[in-house]
Amino acid sequence: MNFSSSIRSTLEQIPTCNLKDRPRQEVLLTTLYAWTQLAREHNIQYWIAYGSLVGYVQRRGLLPHDQDTDILMLSQDTRHLVPFADTNFSSIYELKVHPQWHYIGYAGRSYYPEKGFNFIAPNARFIHRKLRYHVDIWPIYDFHPDRPKNRTNVTTALTEYDVSYRWISSPIEWTFPLTPCNFSSILVWCPAKPESIVANLYGQSAVTKTNKKCVNQTWVSA
Template identity: 25%
Template sequence: MNYLEQFKQQQLRRAQLKQITILEEIDRICRRHDIKYWLDGGSLLGAVRHKGFIPWDDDIDIAMPLEDARRFAKIAPSELPETLRLQTPETEPTREPIMKVRDLNSFYVEGNEDFSKPYSKGLFVDIFPMIDYPNVSKSFCKKYGKGMSKCYSILHHSHQYSWRAFFEFFFFGAKYLWYKLCWKVAFATRGKGTYMSNILINNGYGIMHRKDSVFPLSTISFEGKQFAAPANPDAYLTDLYKNYMQIPPKEKQVVHSVFIMPDLISDLK
């Protein structure tokens, strides 16, 4: 018997319900300050396909236009309850270039955590900043956007000193600059206004969405509550997952985390 897997399954629903409370706080702040956001990724898929969490999912994803994300980063720290913290690469030595709202009274471990760094490790909601993309083909986006994300990931991965690391630094550094230049040329020559997606260093799959599939924002039911959603969830999810209504095989229905503890102190007020 795999006791760890059984433990995670026992904690999963409690963790999901706690993440809903984090999302409700984000929604409250966004409504109060007219900050745009919408359910993204597996959370939007769960809302459409399961009316809530994908049964084996253990996080929540939302997206914001970059300017709204910057506004949220300024406003949220003073408006979040004391049990929650806004975590950014600027405020904590995180392992990812992603903004999160973390719960402080929980513990969530992923496979690539760095325990030598004192960043918060509680349950969270991921916030992905979205930007305009140039009016290019999907193949261009996959080649240059995906390529830039891969190079960034390699360059920012922990390295041991070696000739290989030395070679990788210059090789992938040069590729990253080349991809970035090509992207700037595309912006200058193709214009923008039709597409948007995640900032390039987070767009490892080379996905882009038509802006008219995102705006004007709509609402969708997620775990019996209403949250913001893209204007056309079908088009948005098709961009992400193709045949998104197809349930993956049992062996792929896995919890992302290595360990989940929804509450560290059970009687915390």
């Protein structure tokens, strides 16, 4: 079965709430797939995160209401994306790397709307040129940004944004070693203990319970 057939089959298993859901879900998945191909070709390390990780834990794929997909990269690895930023590596997709990606935390960053940067917290975005659905590429650090660096110690934790854009840490063994996993028929990289990370970020209930429901053709808080 080729990728297009796999996606069509997968989409049949994802609930919809209105007529706009299915086209959005399809573009999100095809955009994520395109990202995985770029990452594989150039040996770029990443793993799914945030809402996409919740989707993987709950249903092994895309949450029906999601408006984007999310991945994490060690912040220093963002440099591997820079050669593809604002280039014509694809007629369908573009990669925007924030000019201040090396600034730790979003507070010191600026928007550059004239250059297409309407985001500051992610380090980069992989974007469908026409439809603008995207993969958010978030930073994660092998040190705590609010604490002095001590490179004499072995890294035991990784630190990322929580849902309120504060720093939250988790044991490094929850993430590494990464494991290949199937996300809505797309082969992606997952952290070693996805359920533990989801519970740490969103609470234990998020491992099994969705926070959205369909009411009158609209996704609302459950």
